[in-house]
Amino acid sequence: MPDPIDPSQPTRRSARLRSLARRVYPFRVLGMGLGVIPVLVTLHELSMPWPAWVWTVFCGLVWPHVAFHLHACRSRDPSEAELRNLTIDSALTASLLPLMQFTLLPSVMVLTVAAADKISSGVRGLWRHSIPAMVIGLLATGLLTGFAVRLETSMTVLMACLPMLVVHTLAVAMGAYHLIRRVQMQNLRLDTLSRFDVLTGLENRGHWQEHAAALLQRHHAGRSDATLVLIDADHFKSVNDNYGHAAGDDVLRGIGDVLRRVVPADGHAGRLGGDEFAVVLPLAETGAHAVAEAIRAGVTALSFAEWPELRATVSIGLASPGSGDDDLRQWSQRADRALYASKSRGRNAVSQTRGEAEATA
Ligand SMILES: Nc1nc2c(ncn2[C@@H]2O[C@H](COP(=O)(O)OP(=O)(O)OP(=O)(O)O)[C@@H](O)[C@H]2O)c(=O)[nH]1
DSSP states (O other): OTTTTOTTTHHHHHHHTTTTHHHHHHHHHHHHHHHHHHHHHHHTTTOOHHHHHHHHIIIIIIIHIIIIIIIIITSSSSSHHHHHHHHHHHHHHHHHHHHTTHHHHHHHHHHHHHHHHHTTTTTHHHHHTTHHHHHHHHHHHHHHHOOOOOOOOHHHHHHHHIIIIIHHHHHHHHOOOOHHHHHHHHHOOOOOOHHBOOOOOEEEEHOOOOOOHHHHHHHTTSSSOOEEEEEEETTHHHHHHHHHHHHOOOOOOOHHHHHHSSSSSSSSSEEEEEEEEEESSOOOOHHHHHHHHHHHHHTTTTTTTTTTOOOEEEEEEEEEOTTOOOSSHHHHHHHHHHHHHHHHSSSSEESSSSSOOOOOO
16 A cells, blocks of 8 residues: 655655646746856857857757747646656757857856756756766767867856856745745644644644643642643534534534633643543642633533524543552543543533532533
């Protein structure tokens, strides 16, 4: 079975490549368009014949649009077509070097930009696969024009290289900047999704448990009071059955809103799953009981615009850690027993494990 997060899987690869043509197009137009300037200036200095000019203009100004409109957009497999185009880019770029008699600066510059564009395409190993195409392009025009070499770069050619050096470099940097920002935002979203419950916006089970375990540890170290409050919606199944799942979701969201409003800033509220919620408070039982009672009253007061006759209640159990509560599980079991006491006393109630159970409704 394919691993959905394995980037080497074919489906993910083709999804990534699908946007390649659009991503590469502006950089190809910019890179090859600006690259043509120093090449033409060099051709002028070398008094090269007109076919060399025509070829250069085709490579720099015509080919990028041909590649995009004829190949990548009309192909049945645009991603594969674009990979082919990137390889042809390399061949065309290298074919300009013999025409310039390998004049050092523009030759190195256009080759470097061509390689950088392959690397920034994000396609692994593309620049390596482009090397044979470069050799072919170089040999083709080299054999036609002879392999004359004139490395020396005049000041005019140097000046003609500047637009490409500056503009292309900045454009690539800006592209990388936007990509990094997007990845950062997506990481933030993933982080939020992994820690918070989508329906209520409260902490999810795992994230809440981390806070609860940390508080339990602080309590055992004698550095904090602690009370665990378990909350369960009453007859929630019948809310779903009688009003529908959307109404059930509204009740859960309403309970989430009450918890956000009532739980003090140093407490942590989470949705454990289904209609079960939990809160940990750095308070002794008396203070926690007041918070639990405020939660119970807040849920009782909820109203729902779409279902005016719908009412919700919750049963609540709370427990402070006993000396034998070494882990969160044992602590939760004690709070759960208190919650069960509230259920068996008719619901819409707050109970605690120490002392007698209290009915507050
Ligand atoms: N609308 C909605 N329902 C959910 C969601 N998650 C779980 N449920 C439903 O919540 C219901 C929980 O029902 P039970 O565990 O039987 O509890 P109950 O009906 O509240 O009974 P008591 O707790 O004894 O009062 C089930 O019908 C689940 O299908 C959710 O995200 N949205």
